[in-house]
Amino acid sequence: DTAVSQTPKYLVTQMGNDKSIKCEQNLGHDTMYWYKQDSKKFLKIMFSYNNKELIINETVPNRFSPKSPDKAHLNLHINSLELGDSAVYFCASSQNPGQGYEQYFGPGTRLTVT
């Protein structure tokens, strides 16, 4: 069983479109995250949710809107896609918010905006 799954794995779309990436974890974790990894492999947190409540919201354009229907799911919706949004997006989860807890990452979604 996959612990943290994301769909789709690859997403190619044109500028201006709206797209969503879905994430599900079956670990029973309370906290979920979205990260963006750029072409230089730099991994930066975008959002975190704890039990459906937004905890961290980094300086991310408001075209990005996370949605957590329940604590096992954290989806990412992106409006009006731009070329600079091209990156690999990772979903992750952890048992509890706090220091030292392992984050379990999904396989990533490679988004290409043309």
Added chain:
Amino acid sequence: TQLLEQSPQFLSIQEGENLTVYCNSSSVFSSLQWYRQEPGEGPVLLVTVVTGGEVKKLKRLTFQFGDARKDSSLHITAAQPGDTGLYLCAGGVWNTDKLIFGTGTRLQVFP
């Protein structure tokens, strides 16, 4: 802005060699984690260190957290091709569940 710089950025070595990867910051972190990421996959945790000066060993890998909790190192003894991957350090921000990831070290071990 908290930043974790890793060095070297790239490392290509022969099987059997030893290597050390460094992770440095001017910020103090609550904990330090090391992850390895393989192509097409998400990062996977290798170790977490939480006490300044702490040393942890995982088979041929030795991890150390600096006394001042600002830096860390990862030493690999007798590297093997299976060690190839992107190594990421990540610092825990006090009183949050936020991790600041390092700039990454891409390791290639040739047979």
